Amino acid sequence: MENMKTIAVIESCDTKFKEAKFISDFIKNEGLNALVINTATGPAPSYNYDISREEIAESYGTPWKEMEPKSKGEKIDYMKDAVAAYVVKLYEEGKIDGIISVGGLQNTVMAANAMQKLPIGFPKVMATTVASGTRKFDLVVGDKDITVMPAICDFTGLNIVTRQVISNACACCVGMVKCAGQVLTKGDKPVVAVTLMGVTNTGAVAAVEELEKMGLEVIGFHATGVGGATMEDMAANGLVDGILDLTLHELTSEYFGGGFSYGPKAKIRLVESVEKKVPLVISLGGLDFVDFSTSELPDRMDERKYMLHNANTAHIKILPEEAEALGKILAERLSKVTYPVKLLIPTKGMRHNTLEGQELYEPKSDSVLIQTIIENVNDNVEVIVIPHNLDTPEFGVKAAHYIVDEMKKQGKLPQNFGEN
Amino acid sequence: MENMKTIAVIESCDTKFKEAKFISDFIKNEGLNALVINTATGPAPSYNYDISREEIAESYGTPWKEMEPKSKGEKIDYMKDAVAAYVVKLYEEGKIDGIISVGGLQNTVMAANAMQKLPIGFPKVMATTVASGTRKFDLVVGDKDITVMPAICDFTGLNIVTRQVISNACACCVGMVKCAGQVLTKGDKPVVAVTLMGVTNTGAVAAVEELEKMGLEVIGFHATGVGGATMEDMAANGLVDGILDLTLHELTSEYFGGGFSYGPKAKIRLVESVEKKVPLVISLGGLDFVDFSTSELPDRMDERKYMLHNANTAHIKILPEEAEALGKILAERLSKVTYPVKLLIPTKGMRHNTLEGQELYEPKSDSVLIQTIIENVNDNVEVIVIPHNLDTPEFGVKAAHYIVDEMKKQGKLPQNFGEN
Structure with a gap:
């Protein structure tokens, strides 16, 4: 008994x-x-x-x-x-x-x-x-x-x-x-969390595969309302050793206060992980658009670029003034960073369908967003420009190596990790 | 192997x-x-x-x-x-x-x-x-x-x-x-299905208890968007021997085309069971109101009686002309009945909070609804007036005995069932 x-x-x-x-x-x-x-x-x-x-x-x-x-x-x-x-x-x-x-x-x-x-x-x-x-x-x-x-x-x-x-x-x-029923604990392998969503999937999955190839344990989180916050909670509980936060789309939904990817816990995005000083590489995936049901679109739709993601959901590019406000919000959140982190800036779009000629190509919003972020982040944030669209294997592979470098610097991986 | x-x-x-x-x-x-x-x-x-x-x-x-x-x-x-x-x-x-x-x-x-x-x-x-x-x-x-x-x-x-x-x-x-994992099949006991919801719970539970006391197997279905249709499907599959359909609220939501209790399968309500000729006693529970989120109220709210069911949901009495339209819809659906069924009419309200002086007391809508139904149902539907509110033990106990009588008449229960 x-x-x-x-x-x-x-x-x-x-x-x-x-x-x-x-x-x-x-x-x-x-x-x-x-x-x-x-x-x-x-x-x-x-x-x-x-x-x-x-x-x-x-x-x-x-x-x-x-x-x-x-x-x-x-x-x-x-x-x-x-x-x-x-x-x-x-x-x-x-x-x-x-x-x-x-x-x-x-x-x-x-x-x-x-x-x-x-x-x-x-x-x-x-x-x-x-x-x-x-x-x-x-x-x-x-x-x-x-x-x-x-x-x-x-x-x-x-x-x-x-x-x-x-x-x-x-x-x-x-x-x-x-x-079964084992309570989640960390295993022997170092763990990297990666945020992704459908429109950043190609870049993120390339990063995941590169990290796995190097022998790391990778957990993907769908950053569409719940996943990002779940990742932050796991970071707070010491379950992740590094975060490759490629997809910040939930911050845009939080700014709009609604839509498909809105979740009330977006307020802990980039907060709990930063408090815990988890090695961190950030990028701007999906920060440039908001997704709404076609039955509850935001105002000023006549000024906006948008596309139907499926029959019920529209993907809507943000306007330049929204980009500026959002850039300040991100910079404000990053102002609490007290240790070195990296911010990767993709120059050819922050998601799928944003190359020249594509539905959500709108360089004005992108450049305002990027400019505002760069001008407002604190000195602990090292800004690195990558001349690709975020949703490409090239971007993903580079991003993978940046987070490995950060983890090495902060003692989460041995200095010779990844070398043959 | x-x-x-x-x-x-x-x-x-x-x-x-x-x-x-x-x-x-x-x-x-x-x-x-x-x-x-x-x-x-x-x-x-x-x-x-x-x-x-x-x-x-x-x-x-x-x-x-x-x-x-x-x-x-x-x-x-x-x-x-x-x-x-x-x-x-x-x-x-x-x-x-x-x-x-x-x-x-x-x-x-x-x-x-x-x-x-x-x-x-x-x-x-x-x-x-x-x-x-x-x-x-x-x-x-x-x-x-x-x-x-x-x-x-x-x-x-x-x-x-x-x-x-x-x-x-x-x-x-x-x-x-x-x-576990046994596929649902009928046991030895005859099965009665009862529809209910929060605001008809007192009446319905009294019926459930009375039926169980008589030795029947009773299944309660929450008629708020899914339960009613699930019951119809089970009836179509021969899993129920009698239906005490006390709560028809889903028909009102179907008429409004939305709201908290709306489900697309409301179209099979009173259809599959009737095609299968399942012994049937019907009443009007919740037919007199519609429930909407406070953020998506129907029009003409200034003319309507309503109350907050909780912080997010309003219960809204239907207007007399809506009552007339709904009465015709119910009568039309019952026009397909080719065997004797009973329709119980509560004279003092079709749900909780509808007595004189209460929030959803509106005798005009009720009487139009009842009058329209009575004038339009076919001869197989026997109309019985019960001088109580539907959401009372008195109503529920009476209703229980009516469905037992119907099941006896249609050979689903022995003639001496319920006698000592």
Whole structure:
């Protein structure tokens, strides 16, 4: 029993006590422990749990009897934080090896919030009614690897559908706990993160391949709203040794405050990695355009160059005054750099389709953007001009060697790395 | 070897051949067979597959060499259908017990389309870069129970993150195949489907509990854009014996052509079940309002009663002329009914917050809606007036007994069912 692995089960055991028992039985039947954590906040009695809401509330500082008279919203908010803290503590003490929950919107928000606090790789399964239609992924997964099982029908009790869905969700969690589910840690190889998107893919993939050829571990992040922030978080957690931030498109979306690549966490771009002093080479991929659904285009479209990326999405070149504002924003963010970093300037366009004669060729915006950046960056930023389009193998290969040089200089790679 | 279970692996083996081998090795290491199906459509060579794209293309009627000269879009569209047909055939012949794929947008669209053709309960796992940010669930899961694993980073190759994510995705699929993963079939108990949503929950749950108390298996469907259509599909597949369709809100969203509860499959509401002649009791839950994000409200808001359901969503009462149009739409849909069904009319409101003095109390719209329906339904529809609000236990319990009566009349329950 000592070494038996344990799965935490987050459930609102006033309305979902039958489901809680079903999950618990399934897990035990597979030879693992189940630890049912009750998150019910309503007045009805709860059943079939191992950890009471009273214990959760108390452990977070406020006894449940003090929460009891408060509003429904206050109770839910408090329990949301309290459960997350409780689960993180269980994880840190090595007492749980996986986590699962099934439920509707309210339970999903409660359980997913706790799961999002656990590290990448740790088994987390959310069976939820939210996983359908026009609901968005970030409501459930945030920026974590939460396994989502669509509920198909409501969790109004155990029936032919819910039994199948819950069994499959349990089997996912049990499977991960038994034969995968390792928490993400750094291996022996140095790790380089590279940002990319469709329109910078050729350049970025050339960089990735060059770095892999040199024996580095490379992680690509799609910088279209979530990937860049995920990379910053991994940098903050010491999981990357160098960053080749070729694609800064998320800053443009942040400046426009919307569009396809907008994400609220763009505010940590070039912040967490810089605070952690991760060796850094930056370029301007996708900084020169914004992508919007054709149903919500920005104003002044008559002045703009644009192209349809697909039937629903337009890629729109920024105007010179927007380029100037954006250049200042980037320079401001880089002003916090306290160690040597490199900024690579492509002279023939910052993405695909920007060569002379192509749809998004607009040298005025490009030159204003570049000029503004160069004039405003601080002395720790070494500016290097590369006479190619960013989305070319030539650019990518050069960029790969620049980040390797930075990593050598900052002691992340041996001085003779890459030499035969 | 004969009885070893097999997991199909859908992969574009020109760019993802390393991932294909990693998945295949993981599955085999767990004592199962892997069958790698290549879906690559580009010119680069493919590796590490068991079923070639040539075999897939040929099996669907057109040899690959005839597809080769066509456009990228045409090739992808053809392979999407061809792979789905191939996978369905493998399933029907009992040759696969699970399916998995990892990839970016294009591969996700290709693989998820095939997975959506497989029945509920069958293990299906999609590890995808799409599962993040503002991307919507239906792009991946459709109306099926596809297990989604967020990719965290791009699949540019094998690295510390992708190995963990792919291992966990494989472990989910292996876990389901080994210890769950039963395809949904009807059990011994008769099954009743009930439609509900937040604002009809009290009435609907009372009905659910009454039906369960009588020994029936009850499945609740959230009728807010996807659930109603899922129920219709299950009815078409013979998985339900009776329908208590208390919540028709999706028809209102369909009439408005948008909003929170809009789903394109609303067009099959009251169609597939009626064609299948499933015993049916209908009511008007949520037919009297539409829900929109506060950022995209319909016109004529100054004439409308409305309330905030939460910070982002407004519940808006329909106007009398909209009620008339909607009444005709419902009557038209019910005009196809060729067997006896019942329509329950609540006289004190069709949802929560519609009693006199409450936010959405608007008797004019209600009476126009009810009058229009009554005047236009065909003779197979028996109209029964219930002097309660729909969202009450009284209404729900009565409704439960009406559907039991219908099921008895149509031979789905023994005549003495429910008698002591």
